[in-house]
Amino acid sequence: MEEHRHVTIYDIAQKLNLAASTISRALKDHHSISDKTIKKVKQTAKEMGFVPNTLAAGLRGNVTKTIGILIPTVTQPFLSSLISGIEIAAQKSDYSVIIMQSHDSYQMEVDMAKSLYSNRVSGVICSLAMETKDTSHFKQFSNNNIPLVFVDRVPKDYDTFRVVINNYLAGYKATKHLIEQGCKRIAHLTPVSEFGSLYNERKRGYTDALAEHGIPIENNLIISLKKITYEEGVKACNQLFDLKNPPDGLFAPGDLLAVSAVQTAKKRGIKVPDQFAVIGFNNDPISEIIEPNISTITHPAEKMGKAAAELIIKNLKSVKEEDAKEITFLNTQVLVRESSRKI
Amino acid sequence: MEEHRHVTIYDIAQKLNLAASTISRALKDHHSISDKTIKKVKQTAKEMGFVPNTLAAGLRGNVTKTIGILIPTVTQPFLSSLISGIEIAAQKSDYSVIIMQSHDSYQMEVDMAKSLYSNRVSGVICSLAMETKDTSHFKQFSNNNIPLVFVDRVPKDYDTFRVVINNYLAGYKATKHLIEQGCKRIAHLTPVSEFGSLYNERKRGYTDALAEHGIPIENNLIISLKKITYEEGVKACNQLFDLKNPPDGLFAPGDLLAVSAVQTAKKRGIKVPDQFAVIGFNNDPISEIIEPNISTITHPAEKMGKAAAELIIKNLKSVKEEDAKEITFLNTQVLVRESSRKI
DNA sequence: TTGTATGCGTTATCAG
DNA sequence: CTGATAACGCATACAA
Numbered sequence: 052m053e054e055h056r057h058v059t060i061y062d063i064a065q066k067l068n069l070a071a072s073t074i075s076r077a078l079k080d081h082h083s084i085s086d087k088t089i090k091k092v093k094q095t096a097k098e099m100g101f102v103p104n105t106l107a108a109g110l111r112g113n114v115t116k117t118i119g120i121l122i123p124t125v126t127q128p129f130l131s132s133l134i135s136g137i138e139i140a141a142q143k144s145d146y147s148v149i150i151m152q153s154h155d156s157y158q159m160e161v162d163m164a165k166s167l168y169s170n171r172v173s174g175v176i177c178s179l180a181m182e183t184k185d186t187s188h189f190k191q192f193s194n195n196n197i198p199l200v201f202v203d204r205v206p207k208d209y210d211t212f213r214v215v216i217n218n219y220l221a222g223y224k225a226t227k228h229l230i231e232q233g234c235k236r237i238a239h240l241t242p243v244s245e246f247g248s249l250y251n252e253r254k255r256g257y258t259d260a261l262a263e264h265g266i267p268i269e270n271n272l273i274i275s276l277k278k279i280t281y282e283e284g285v286k287a288c289n290q291l292f293d294l295k296n297p298p299d300g301l302f303a304p305g306d307l308l309a310v311s312a313v314q315t316a317k318k319r320g321i322k323v324p325d326q327f328a329v330i331g332f333n334n335d336p337i338s339e340i341i342e343p344n345i346s347t348i349t350h351p352a353e354k355m356g357k358a359a360a361e362l363i364i365k366n367l368k369s370v371k372e373e374d375a376k377e378i379t380f381l382n383t384q385v386l387v388r389e390s391s392r393k394i
Numbered sequence: 395m396e397e398h399r400h401v402t403i404y405d406i407a408q409k410l411n412l413a414a415s416t417i418s419r420a421l422k423d424h425h426s427i428s429d430k431t432i433k434k435v436k437q438t439a440k441e442m443g444f445v446p447n448t449l450a451a452g453l454r455g456n457v458t459k460t461i462g463i464l465i466p467t468v469t470q471p472f473l474s475s476l477i478s479g480i481e482i483a484a485q486k487s488d489y490s491v492i493i494m495q496s497h498d499s500y501q502m503e504v505d506m507a508k509s510l511y512s513n514r515v516s517g518v519i520c521s522l523a524m525e526t527k528d529t530s531h532f533k534q535f536s537n538n539n540i541p542l543v544f545v546d547r548v549p550k551d552y553d554t555f556r557v558v559i560n561n562y563l564a565g566y567k568a569t570k571h572l573i574e575q576g577c578k579r580i581a582h583l584t585p586v587s588e589f590g591s592l593y594n595e596r597k598r599g600y601t602d603a604l605a606e607h608g609i610p611i612e613n614n615l616i617i618s619l620k621k622i623t624y625e626e627g628v629k630a631c632n633q634l635f636d637l638k639n640p641p642d643g644l645f646a647p648g649d650l651l652a653v654s655a656v657q658t659a660k661k662r663g664i665k666v667p668d669q670f671a672v673i674g675f676n677n678d679p680i681s682e683i684i685e686p687n688i689s690t691i692t693h694p695a696e697k698m699g700k701a702a703a704e705l706i707i708k709n710l711k712s713v714k715e716e717d718a719k720e721i722t723f724l725n726t727q728v729l730v731r732e733s734s735r736k737i
Numbered sequence: 738t739t740g741t742a743t744g745c746g747t748t749a750t751c752a753g
Numbered sequence: 754c755t756g757a758t759a760a761c762g763c764a765t766a767c768a769a
Contacts, residue, residue, distance in 0.1 A: 057514075057538065057746090059745095059746055059747085060746070060747070061746080069755080069756085070755065070756045070757070071746090071747085071748095071756090071757095072747095072748075072749085072755080072756065072757075072758090073754090073755055073756070075746095075747065075748060075749095076748085076755090079748095083754055083755080084754070084755080085754060085755090088754085088755085100534065102508060102511050102512050102534070103512055103746085103747080104453070104512065104514060104745090104746050104747070105512045105513050105514070105747095106449045106452045106453040106458065106513070106514055106745085106746080106747090107453050107745070107746035107747040107748090107761090108746080108747050108748075109449045109747090109761090110447070110449040110450050110453055110745090110746080110747075110760095110761050110762065110763090111746075111747045111748050111749085111760075111761050112747075112748060112749085112761080113761075115449065117492075124478065125468060125474045125477050125478055125481070126471070126474045126475055126478055128469070131468045131469045131474045132469055134468050134493070135467065135468055135469055135495065138468070138493070138494070138495050139495075142494075142495075142502075147492055147494070147509060147513060148492065148493055148494070149460075149490055149491065149492045149493075150477070150481070150491055150492075150493050151481070151485075151490070151491070152478065152481050152482075152485075159485075165445060166490060168445050169445050169446055169447065169448045170448050170449070170490060171400075171447060171448070171449055191443070191445070195400065281683065310683060314683070314685065317685070336680075337679075337680055337683065340624065340653055340657075340680065340684065341683065341684065342657065342660070342685070400762090402761095402762055402763085403762070403763070403764095404762080404763095412739075412740085413739065413740045413741075414740090414762090414763080414764095415739080415740065415741080415742095415763090415764075415765080416738085416739055416740070418762095418763060418764055418765090419739090419764085419765095422764090426738060426739080427738070427739080428738060428739090431738080431739085446762085446763080447761085447762050447763070449761085449762080449763095450745090450761070450762035450763045450764090451762080451763055451764075452745095452763095453744095453745050453746065453747090453761090453762085453763080454744075454745050454762080454763045454764050454765085455745085455763080455764065455765090456745075738769105739768105739769085740767100740768080740769075741766105741767085741768075741769090742765100742766090742767085742768095743764100743765090743766090743767105744763105744764095744765095745762105745763090745764095746761105747760100747761090748759100748760090748761095749758100749759090749760090750757105750758085750759085750760105751756100751757090751758085751759100752755105752756080752757080752758100753754105753755080753756075753757095
């Protein structure tokens with residue numbers, strides 16, 4: 052096996068008796084270089100197996116064309132679809148994507164933000180860790196004009212770009228749908244997280260929808276969850292079914308929770324949707340596959356990823372006070388399937 | 395908002411009246427620097443908000459501490475778990491991870507391999523695109539001593555590291571399990587891909603298991619799939635159930651296919667597992683959630699990711715002819731659940 | 738123990 | 754249209 056050192060523009064320059072700067076320009080179709088030279092350079096570059104060193108270019112020009120993604124985990128369907136959307140948009144503009152998982156830990160988020168900064172990413176897309184309260188570790192980006200976009204789990208108080216859905220409205224629509232199906236006693240699961248605005252918003256939509264339809268809000272129909280897992284969902288639902296006056300509907304702010312509800316109901320001989328209608332959230336693949344399949348709220352993960360990436364690529368150097376706070380709302384829809392279709 | 399330029403070691407040097415090289419060494423605890431200086435340097439570095447520029451370091455030292463991942467998509471559970479494993483191992487050794495999706499396209503794989511090389515990654519972990527036949531675009535890594543690890547979908551003919559399971563044995567075990575449950579006519583779905591060795595191996599395990607137990611191999615019980623989707627699975631299963639002599643068992647080389655089989659059977663009033671036992675592959679989350687839950691073959695995605703990352707991190711500068719061809723086999727197990735438990 | 742000088746590969750500026 | 758040169762930030766060989 053041969054061991055060639057990386058081919059550089061100097062190697063090409065030498066071979067063609069040209070200056071390195073000419074090579075550099077020719078390779079980027081600089082207008083001041085003759086077509087003949089451009090062609091010749093590109094030809095030999097290819098022959099010699101030249102591949103530009105992005106580190107050098109990044110160091111020199113302070114432009115890395117790299118988007119940093121900082122999310123809790125890549126294994127959640129919503130987040131892996133988000134990545135997919137970012138990656139596709141990035142790819143189109145010849146950007147790379149660098150991914151870090153905070154695993155919902157504040158300390159890891161801090162470390163990884165630093166690492167992204169260290170890599171001089173062109174921009175950062177972040178969905179906050181559950182643990183995160185303080186967001187000062189993102190200041191290094193803002194302070195250095197590195198565009199920062201929060202997605203989905205966004206901080207309340209940070210002056211930067213956000214790509215989010217209207218969680219309040221989504222929660223409202225989900226609940227209203229159940230009411231329209233004839234549900235009278237609608238339960239809700241609500242994860243508690245440090246800042247928690249996202250789930251609080253969905254809950255607010257839920258309570259408002261009830262109130263608007265003259266349905267009293269019962270606190271024992273609202274269960275707080277420490278974690279968003281299947282097991283927690285089962286536990287919460289059993290608790291609901293054990294009530295002397297159990298619910299006839301549930302708005303679960305996640306599809307996995309909705310699945311756990313449907314299956315717990317089935318195990319207890321409760322008919323879904325007739326005795327217990329369920330609507331989830333996210334439109335995860337599983338919601339479509341489980342039987343009965345789960346009504347849900349669409350959450351356009353890929354689109355959100357695309358939007359976030361484009362915010363960075365269309366380089367918003369203008370993360371200035373004036374136009375900050377920019378918020379992109381994307382639409383959500385009620386996707387009615389078997390788990391809630393009563394009429 | 396202030397606009398500070400990035401703080402460099404020169405800024406620290408100036409402030410402390412030291413040479414930049416001293417700062418550089420102090421920050422990495424070089425033995426020739428006094429403890430007092432080290433402490434002082436680190437202290438002020440922190441105060442000034444210094445973050446090392448990995449581009450400069452990478453350019454200078456030709457070490458980027460970055461692992462490139464090149465996979466078909468991040469949204470498949472197996473692959474997102476693989477990423478997770480890689481990322482966790484990388485994180486431990488202070489490596490970053492850069493991810494590219496080939497979307498199973500050969501051309502994209504070629505482009506992205508080049509992009510990874512361009513980023514001078516320290517190593518590459520790849521699971522091949524479905525379309526890929528030729529693997530010469532990976533030579534740039536081998537030729538430059540950049541460790542290359544193929545995972546799961548590996549080429550037959552490439553002399554490098556692999557992290558794979560024993561697909562033959564897994565297919566054999568899955569089929570044997572069904573035979574032991576009393577199945578006499580076991581069907582199989584087999585995706586066709588360009589190189590396809592992975593699925594061919596599973597199929598070989600299947601046919602060998604049948605042969606060994608004196609069960610004739612019937613070609614109409616073996617269905618080729620163009621794509622590994624739920625819909626294709628449904629189609630194939632309907633085709634099987636329409637046979638005048640339908641199967642009483644199925645080995646599906648993926649959990650999504652197994653789910654489609656179970657649900658198609660249920661829709662047609664065929665009892666699972668009594669009339670039709672099913673075993674899948676991968677142990678995807680869904681296999682555990684669907685009812686009846688699906689027996690499956692475990693596929694240790696996170697472990698494989700970890701193993702692959704470690705191969706790179708323990709820097710195999712020795713990607714020399716002698717020790718290449720190194721193959722890591724990892725264990726798989728039959729996970730018996732409801733979809734196949736008859737006895 | 739610390740300082741000086743140089744180069745990594747590219748691009749931008751200025752000159753020709 | 755092309756060439757020479759400096760600079761990006763860091764790490765190392767060598768000098769002190």
